[in-house]
Amino acid sequence: MRTDAEQTEGRLSRAGLAWRAAVTVGALAVLVWGSGWGTDDAFPAGPMVQYAFYVNPNGTISSNYIEADTTAGTRIRVRLSSEGVGIPRGEIEGQLSRIIAHPSLLQAIADAQQRRHPGEPQFVRLYLMTDVTTLHNRIPGKITTKTLATWDVRR
Amino acid sequence: MTTTARPGQAGEPGRRRPVSSRPSTDAATDATTDAAGRDSTLARPPQPSVDQSVRTELANGVVEQVAPYRRPNSQPSAGTGDGRGTALRAGALALRRWWFPAEPYARAAVLRTIIYLFVIFDIRRLVNDVVPKGYVPAELYQPVLVPRVLQLPAPNPFIVHTLQAVIVGGCLIAAAGLLPRLAGWAVALAFTWWLFIDMSYGKVDHDHLALLVALYVLPTIGFSGTRRDRRSPVGGIRRRWVATSGWRDMARTESVGWALRCVQVAVVATYFFSAWAKIRVGGWHWPTGATFAWAVDRRGTALSDPVLNYPWVLVAGQWMLILAEALSPLVFVLRGRWRAAFIGFWLMFHLTTYLSISIHFLPTAVGWLAFAPLERVRAGASRVYRRVRGALTRPGVVRDTLEPITPQS
Numbered sequence: 001m002r003t004d005a006e007q008t009e010g011r012l013s014r015a016g017l018a019w020r021a022a023v024t025v026g027a028l029a030v031l032v033w034g035s036g037w038g039t040d041d042a043f044p045a046g047p048m049v050q051y052a053f054y055v056n057p058n059g060t061i062s063s064n065y066i067e068a069d070t071t072a073g074t075r076i077r078v079r080l081s082s083e084g085v086g087i088p089r090g091e092i093e094g095q096l097s098r099i100i101a102h103p104s105l106l107q108a109i110a111d112a113q114q115r116r117h118p119g120e121p122q123f124v125r126l127y128l129m130t131d132v133t134t135l136h137n138r139i140p141g142k143i144t145t146k147t148l149a150t151w152d153v154r155r
Numbered sequence: 156m157t158t159t160a161r162p163g164q165a166g167e168p169g170r171r172r173p174v175s176s177r178p179s180t181d182a183a184t185d186a187t188t189d190a191a192g193r194d195s196t197l198a199r200p201p202q203p204s205v206d207q208s209v210r211t212e213l214a215n216g217v218v219e220q221v222a223p224y225r226r227p228n229s230q231p232s233a234g235t236g237d238g239r240g241t242a243l244r245a246g247a248l249a250l251r252r253w254w255f256p257a258e259p260y261a262r263a264a265v266l267r268t269i270i271y272l273f274v275i276f277d278i279r280r281l282v283n284d285v286v287p288k289g290y291v292p293a294e295l296y297q298p299v300l301v302p303r304v305l306q307l308p309a310p311n312p313f314i315v316h317t318l319q320a321v322i323v324g325g326c327l328i329a330a331a332g333l334l335p336r337l338a339g340w341a342v343a344l345a346f347t348w349w350l351f352i353d354m355s356y357g358k359v360d361h362d363h364l365a366l367l368v369a370l371y372v373l374p375t376i377g378f379s380g381t382r383r384d385r386r387s388p389v390g391g392i393r394r395r396w397v398a399t400s401g402w403r404d405m406a407r408t409e410s411v412g413w414a415l416r417c418v419q420v421a422v423v424a425t426y427f428f429s430a431w432a433k434i435r436v437g438g439w440h441w442p443t444g445a446t447f448a449w450a451v452d453r454r455g456t457a458l459s460d461p462v463l464n465y466p467w468v469l470v471a472g473q474w475m476l477i478l479a480e481a482l483s484p485l486v487f488v489l490r491g492r493w494r495a496a497f498i499g500f501w502l503m504f505h506l507t508t509y510l511s512i513s514i515h516f517l518p519t520a521v522g523w524l525a526f527a528p529l530e531r532v533r534a535g536a537s538r539v540y541r542r543v544r545g546a547l548t549r550p551g552v553v554r555d556t557l558e559p560i561t562p563q564s
Binding site for chain 2: 010011012016017020021024027031035036040041042043044046047048049050051052053054055056057059061063081082085086087088090091092093094095098105107108111112115116133135137138139140
């Protein structure tokens, strides 16, 4: 092992210092801009908005999911995960208004099931559902279930 | 994993450590200033007492190296009367010293190994729905800004499997300390694309900033100086490998210090900007809302569901979180046990969110290792190894066995 006395000169050259300083300043500027004015679209520089929204203590909590009538004649809850259809719940929720406006997008869920799990029962009809929990002084109370969109799967 | 971190010992720029190990920096002033150059003693003429303290710390023969550096720093204030210029200069120097502390190569080399192994774990276990997305119809693909501007194609099976192969292969090579630049840049670019794909389906995660920064700064440290160490015997492949990896390279360089500092700043920025986002999006009344109740109601586990009936606990948690996030830059000021406790708080926080709402933020948590004196891990491990081996090979142990003892057999 090297001893202290043998250690090498560790200072950066002027050029090495300059580009690192420029990169540092640039990256910090982009991060500050992203946090102050950017949106998630600016990933990875966007604002750190996880759980940053305000929830009214007497408001509602929506929890969305997809159900499916299958070729086996059952109605199941679609597994919105990497093991299931490959699309997590958060991503369906991120495109919720788009899917409600264009229910045909749900066809992608059925196609994904077909491609990823050909041996399992396939989807015949898809239901985009939501459970709405009403908060009362921050304590969850009544739950109402609504259907936001339905889609008859094309084969 | 992170329990090995002893953050207070992390060799901060101003910590009093043997100055001999960093002969190239302004050792005399170093010994008098604290981290982040908070003290502007840079511009102050050295005091005799300071001189004394430096001398007592120095190893034999290093005083000569220190002396030449003391003079230039103490000169500008003498007699010029230009106070503002001096302050500016001192500020610039302090800034430089803070962003470019000389740190041992081994610390970054060990961090590099951990980070690249973590990336493999990440794409297999955490951000693991990119390969499935190669098989999902492209209608749901909504690329975020950068891939949109670069016109990256929508993921397909070929793209996602190629990215996976590049990331796994590159990570294994870079983790071994080989081809740090080539493998490092390949992983950085492929992993960035990997994340772009994952974030382009309507939901963006915010836990990868520190890891991403680490992947972009680690290749910049390049090869270790011990790579060309020819003292190891020819054919000693393992020794050659260790020399190449730099795991034992204690030479301090500013390029290593900058890389580590960038990761540290990225970790802290993740928390600090989270507080900012809460104010920006949720408003100043965010801590008084029911956001935690919302999270537990939707994602709660058996451990956290009962807490929904005690909303004051969740409100207290909201206050604690936003305050801790806003104060997170304090970690750069804290020292020793206080710093360790502060980092420990965040690791406990991540464990709590994992147990209560299955959100772990591991890619950020692993970034805290950039504060740890990782170069000591190897020494500690080999000490333990020697002790264990010593205990096992002691004659007493042999006697305990049923085998007859036949010396020289």
